[in-house]
Amino acid sequence: MTLDPDIPIKTAPEARSPFDLLWLDPSVMTLRRIAGLTRLTLDGDRSWLRATPARAFPISDPDHYIGFLDGLGNDIGIVRDPSELDETSRQILAEDLEVRYFVPVVQRVVSVKLEFGTVYWKLETSRGPRDIVVRNMRDNLQELSAIRVLITDIEGNRYDFPDINTLDPESLGVILRHQ
Template sequence: MSSQPKIGDLHYFNPQDIEFSYSPSGALRFTLKDQYSVIKVDAGSCFPLRKPDKYIWVKDGKNNELGIISSIDELSSSSKKCLKDYLRKRYYMPNITRVDKLTEEFGLWYFDASTDRGPRQFIVRDPRQNIINLNQGRLLIIDVDGNRFNIDDYTTLNPKVVMMLDRLV
């Protein structure tokens, strides 16, 4: 197998020439057919919120970018399943469906919310920086532990919560 791309080279992969799988240790493995294989890679979306299945970067264990995949949909079914599973874990972000209680104390915002993955209680510090209006009422919330939460349309929440969030967005 030949060598990997040089550092700094931007390379778009042909989806038919690449394969993703999991190594026995559970690491994401990448193979460029007839060229090289990397046992442990990292992958992520260039646009994880707006186009999560498009423009996927792949890096080796030393954080060197190997290349970009234009679309996950063009991969083989087994590679697509592996990569989607990996990205789902990487970008784990519960969707808030209801805010049962929202209080503010000493600059911290305390959320008691229902999500598509169960009830969650979390704290947001510096809400002007960590509650981000993405577009048309969609919010990205980052809590003090770095966890991310999504609200599809905050204007559909209870009026008290909407009034508090309106001050920020």
């Protein structure tokens, strides 16, 4: 992902209209843990308690463009590249993102069984082993690209299959048949 250096970074909130995005400058912004909550401080004087990070592109570019919402769900601003934050802030951001996003990435399909239109998967994922049941694959399969799919199980949890071509032929068959 290339960042556009031509967009000026505005940090003076009073100078902008409520309809402009506020680009947060990582060099003047810190995240700290206060009483179990995350406090976002800008320029050393403005701060928000209970700041929540949200990825603008959780699927296509999860590591850039992290937006922040305050406790009431109002937009604070957005960071282009969080890797420029200080060490502690990066750590807190990583923890908060880990808690907010729980979409296991499938590493291996142990077994797959199709019975009466319901698919029973036994998976090894980035979040540990899990058995899931998917009813009506067609409606619960989301094609993100030619090789990547998201599958929603019967309980509403989503599972990321990053590259279906690395799957065993049987699993690949089940997915292709419903694409």
